[in-house]
Amino acid sequence: MIEVVCNDRLGKKVRVKCNGDDTINDLKKLIAAQTGTNWEKIVLKKWYNVYKDHITLDDYEIHDGMNIELYYN
Amino acid sequence: MSEVSASIEETNRIRLSLGLKPLKLGVESSSAQIAEDNLKRQREEESKKARDEAIKKKIAKSKNKRELTRVIAGKGLGEASDEEDTDDVYKWTMKSRNKEKERQIAEAARREKELQEMDESYQAADYDEDQLSGLRVGHDMSDFAEGEERILTLKDSTILENEEEGDELINIQMSEKQRLDKNLENLKKKNKPVYSGFDDDEFVLGKKKNILSQYDEVLGVESGNEGFVIGKMKRPQAGRADGSTSAQRQGGLSAKEVMNQKLKESAIALTYNKTQQAHDYYTKDEAEITFKKSKKKKKSRARKSGNWEEEQDQDDNAMEVEKPEPVDISELNFVDDEDLQESLARARRVATKKNIKKLTPEQIAKNRKFTENKAMEMDEDTSQRGGLVISDVSEFVANLSSSAVQIPSARPTPTEKAASETPTEDDKATPNAAPEPMKEDSDMEDNKEDEAMESSRSRTRAESEDVEEQDVAMEATNGEDQSKTESVLVDEPLVSRGLGSTLALLKRQGVYETGSEEQAERAKSLTEKAKWLADARLRESKLAREMARDKARDKEKVRDKNYSIRDRERDREYENQRREQQLLDEREARMKNYKPVVNLEYIDDSGNRLSTKEAYRQLSHAFHGKTSGKMKTEKRMKKLDDEKRLMGMSSTDTPLNMVTAFQERQKASGSAHIVLAVGNRNAVPSSLTSTAFGGTTSTLASGSGSSSTSASTAKTHQSTFAAPNQPSQTPLSVSGVHAPNREKVAFGLKRKAEPTPGTNTDESATKKSRS
Numbered sequence: 011m012i013e014v015v016c017n018d019r020l021g022k023k024v025r026v027k028c029n030g031d032d033t034i035n036d037l038k039k040l041i042a043a044q045t046g047t048n049w050e051k052i053v054l055k056k057w058y059n060v061y062k063d064h065i066t067l068d069d070y071e072i073h074d075g076m077n078i079e080l081y082y083n
Numbered sequence: 084m085s086e087v088s089a090s091i092e093e094t095n096r097i098r099l100s101l102g103l104k105p106l107k108l109g110v111e112s113s114s115a116q117i118a119e120d121n122l123k124r125q126r127e128e129e130s131k132k133a134r135d136e137a138i139k140k141k142i143a144k145s146k147n148k149r150e151l152t153r154v155i156a157g158k159g160l161g162e163a164s165d166e167e168d169t170d171d172v173y174k175w176t177m178k179s180r181n182k183e184k185e186r187q188i189a190e191a192a193r194r195e196k197e198l199q200e201m202d203e204s205y206q207a208a209d210y211d212e213d214q215l216s217g218l219r220v221g222h223d224m225s226d227f228a229e230g231e232e233r234i235l236t237l238k239d240s241t242i243l244e245n246e247e248e249g250d251e252l253i254n255i256q257m258s259e260k261q262r263l264d265k266n267l268e269n270l271k272k273k274n275k276p277v278y279s280g281f282d283d284d285e286f287v288l289g290k291k292k293n294i295l296s297q298y299d300e301v302l303g304v305e306s307g308n309e310g311f312v313i314g315k316m317k318r319p320q321a322g323r324a325d326g327s328t329s330a331q332r333q334g335g336l337s338a339k340e341v342m343n344q345k346l347k348e349s350a351i352a353l354t355y356n357k358t359q360q361a362h363d364y365y366t367k368d369e370a371e372i373t374f375k376k377s378k379k380k381k382k383s384r385a386r387k388s389g390n391w392e393e394e395q396d397q398d399d400n401a402m403e404v405e406k407p408e409p410v411d412i413s414e415l416n417f418v419d420d421e422d423l424q425e426s427l428a429r430a431r432r433v434a435t436k437k438n439i440k441k442l443t444p445e446q447i448a449k450n451r452k453f454t455e456n457k458a459m460e461m462d463e464d465t466s467q468r469g470g471l472v473i474s475d476v477s478e479f480v481a482n483l484s485s486s487a488v489q490i491p492s493a494r495p496t497p498t499e500k501a502a503s504e505t506p507t508e509d510d511k512a513t514p515n516a517a518p519e520p521m522k523e524d525s526d527m528e529d530n531k532e533d534e535a536m537e538s539s540r541s542r543t544r545a546e547s548e549d550v551e552e553q554d555v556a557m558e559a560t561n562g563e564d565q566s567k568t569e570s571v572l573v574d575e576p577l578v579s580r581g582l583g584s585t586l587a588l589l590k591r592q593g594v595y596e597t598g599s600e601e602q603a604e605r606a607k608s609l610t611e612k613a614k615w616l617a618d619a620r621l622r623e624s625k626l627a628r629e630m631a632r633d634k635a636r637d638k639e640k641v642r643d644k645n646y647s648i649r650d651r652e653r654d655r656e657y658e659n660q661r662r663e664q665q666l667l668d669e670r671e672a673r674m675k676n677y678k679p680v681v682n683l684e685y686i687d688d689s690g691n692r693l694s695t696k697e698a699y700r701q702l703s704h705a706f707h708g709k710t711s712g713k714m715k716t717e718k719r720m721k722k723l724d725d726e727k728r729l730m731g732m733s734s735t736d737t738p739l740n741m742v743t744a745f746q747e748r749q750k751a752s753g754s755a756h757i758v759l760a761v762g763n764r765n766a767v768p769s770s771l772t773s774t775a776f777g778g779t780t781s782t783l784a785s786g787s788g789s790s791s792t793s794a795s796t797a798k799t800h801q802s803t804f805a806a807p808n809q810p811s812q813t814p815l816s817v818s819g820v821h822a823p824n825r826e827k828v829a830f831g832l833k834r835k836a837e838p839t840p841g842t843n844t845d846e847s848a849t850k851k852s853r854s
Contacts, residue, residue, distance in 0.1 A: 011106045015086070025088035029107055036103055043097045044087055 014072060016041055016054070018080040028067065035063040041080070053081040216314025221253040222261075224311050225338055233257070251310070608680050619673060626666070633658065691723065 012030055014037070017023040026040050034054060042049035054061040056078060061070060072078070089097070095105045221238055235252040575591070576584035637658075640651070685698035693701065704710045711719075728738075736742045748757055 011091075011108060013088075023086045025086050027089065027091060027094045027106060029104070032103065036101070039101050039103075040094070040097060043101070044089055 012067070012072070012074040014067070014074075014076055014078055016078045016080040018082070022080065024080075030068045030072075031066050033064060033066050034061045034070070037067065038063070047082070051083045053083055055079040055081055213314075217312065218314075219249060219251045219310055219312050221251045221310045222257055226257055252313075605680065608678055611676070611678065612680065615673075615676060622669065622673065626669070630662075633662075 011027055014026050014028060015023065016026060022045055024041055024044050026037065026044065028037055028040060032040075035049075038049040038052045038054065041047075041052055061078075091106060091108070098105055220235065227233060233254045235254055238251040238253045240248070240251070576587045578585045578588060637655070640654075685693040685695075685701070687693055687697070687701060700711075710716070732738055733740075745757055749755065
């Protein structure tokens with residue numbers, strides 16, 4: 011289990027517990043469940059890299075305690 | 084800003100609702116972790132193994148050490164002697180003696196056993212041919228003659244050779260002889276060229292020779308000498324006494340067998356595959372079977388047939404020289420087996436050669452007789468046919484230069500004779516063959532009434548003419564013949580005959596020389612030019628005449644009334660054109676043989692001929708308006724002067740005419756010599772000072788004066804020659820001549836002076852001085 015911090019810098023900062031082998035899509039759903047936004051509206055970024063839905067966190071090398079930028083469509 | 088986070092249970096619930104598997108709790112065992120673990124384990128294993136290894140090594144080492152110590156263990160050399168033998172010498176000697184004895188006994192036993200074995204082996208069977216059976220002999224069976232004893236020894240060979248071939252028996256003398264033969268053969272081969280020019284080797288029975296077969300033989304390998312193995316042949320076992328005879332018998336048998344074998348090898352099978360297919364490629368052996376093309380033979384035959392008659396002629400004369408027999412053409416046409424013919428011819432040639440070689444005395448005598456007859460016939464032939472016979476008499480006669488004598492040997496050569504004879508015969512045989520039609524042609528225009536008469540007359544006339552011509556021709560040929568035969572002593576052309584003969588005489592004597600080829604050419608071209616000029620003049624006059632005639636005709640035409648102006652003009656134009664054309668043609672024709680001789684000569688103001696270079700300089704000076712400087716001009720002038728003087732100089736005298744002067748002087752003095760100077764100071768004798776010397780003409784006193792001078796000179800000479808070492812008291816010198824020596828005597832041409840006693844002494848004196 012890893013914990014990832016997602017911050018949209020507009021007032022929402024979520025600490026999500028997830029597995030390493032979860033996809034970005036799963037992570038988005040979890041975030042959506044905690045924040046109450048539609049998961050389809052969520053865009054996860056690291057600098058200019060937009061994380062794609064079908065790739066796992068391990069593959070993106072997202073580790074425990076990392077920050078991910080949260081944007082909305 | 085607060086961080087929203089859910090607990091694990093909450094997250095798991097959410098995950099469940101989303102259809103995801105629950106969170107993995109506990110330590111995260113990632114692949115990296117596993118890998119790390121694996122590595123650690125591996126390292127541990129390796130270290131353990133190394134440790135084990137080290138322990139094993141240690142154990143082995145200790146074991147080895149123990150082994151070593153065990154070998155060394157026991158007493159050392161020093162220790163042993165110290166302990167046992169030092170106190171008891173007797174014991175030690177006894178022991179050593181025992182040892183020695185034992186060894187000797189063992190040795191004796193061994194030797195005895197060996198000897199026994201040898202004895203047994205010798206005693207078992209007496210030494211006879213059986214012992215030798217299976218040994219190879221290195222010579223051919225035929226090399227051993229009957230009743231001959233040869234000592235055979237084992238051949239020297241290396242170990243390897245011996246293992247390969249086994250022992251071989253040879254006779255040293257025989258092998259030596261073989262080697263000598265071989266050497267001789269090699270020498271012969273070396274001397275003989277490989278290519279003899281004949282194809283005799285090609286027809287040796289058996290298979291054809293390979294290309295460059297002389298190199299087939301391998302160096303160092305003795306071929307042809309196979310040898311034989313004793314006991315291989317079947318033969319009755321016999322004692323040593325009749326061994327030679329048995330061997331002989333064996334030899335005969337083997338020779339026969341060998342012959343058989345050879346014949347079998349060289350046999351040619353007459354059966355052959357009749358329906359043989361033609362292949363694109365043949366092996367070497369197959370290719371040999373095919374027929375050879377015989378281009379050369381055909382060629383030679385063609386040549387032979389061409390010269391058949393000549394050869395026939397030569398054959399009559401050439402007795403001794405061996406020649407291929409003349410080939411009959413008719414026979415040749417039906418020959419289809421060339422090889423057979425070739426071989427037959429060779430056989431015949433060999434046979435004839437043999438006959439010639441074995442000449443008996445009778446045959447020689449016969450031959451001699453025959454040749455003598457031949458020679459006589461030849462003589463007769465030559466007397467009939469001509470040819471040169473040189474004998475003492477003929478030579479003598481030939482050297483008699485009188486033209487009246489008819490030289491018997493001077494006969495026309497056959498060809499000349501034929502040439503001179505044939506026309507006469509023709510005339511006699513067919514006098515009216517050639518001239519007849521010509522005469523008839525001419526007669527056709529004449530009266531036809533007395534044709535027969537005319538023809539007969541003309542025939543006679545023609546005959547007579549022909550005869551005359553013939554005579555002339557004969558004379559000419561005779562003249563030629565004579566000139567040929569008298570080439571050694573030639574008749575001088577008589578001057579009285581005319582200018583031509585005079586010129587010929589002069590030419591022969593070398594007085595008058597015909598010019599070189601170049602000159603002849605030039606003369607020829609000059610004559611041609613003159614001829615051409617004359618021709619041109621003639622033509623011009625002709626042309627002028629024609630023009631005049633044309634004009635006259637024109638005038639006549641003008642007078643004609645019917646002739647209109649236009650017509651006249653047109654005609655004139657046409658005429659003009661025609662004339663022009665004609666003129667041009669003529670000119671072209673005239674110029675065909677035009678070959679001008681151009682020879683440029685330059686002459687300067689003073690009339691000297693200039694070379695090309697000088698001419699160019701002159702031209703250049705004229706063009707540039709300036710001449711060469713004073714020095715150059717002077718130099719040139721001097722050169723010209725020199726040349727002129729050189730040209731004017733006499734070839735027999737010095738430029739100052741010394742020779743003439745000397746001659747004059749001698750004449751005056753009446754002596755054969757002249758004294759130029761006497762003494763160290765080149766003093767001139769007083770009697771001579773009056774005579775001027777060295778001028779163009781000597782002004783010697785004549786009459787009594789001259790005689791007196793001559794007398795005085797004679798006297799002085801006597802004195803000088805009597806004592807040549809002393810400087811003479813009477814100084815005599817010739818002015819104008821430098822003489823560094825004490826005296827100088829010049830000898831001119833010997834002139835016949837009056838024989839006076841003085842001159843005689845002079846001459847003797849001169850002779851003395853000369854010697």
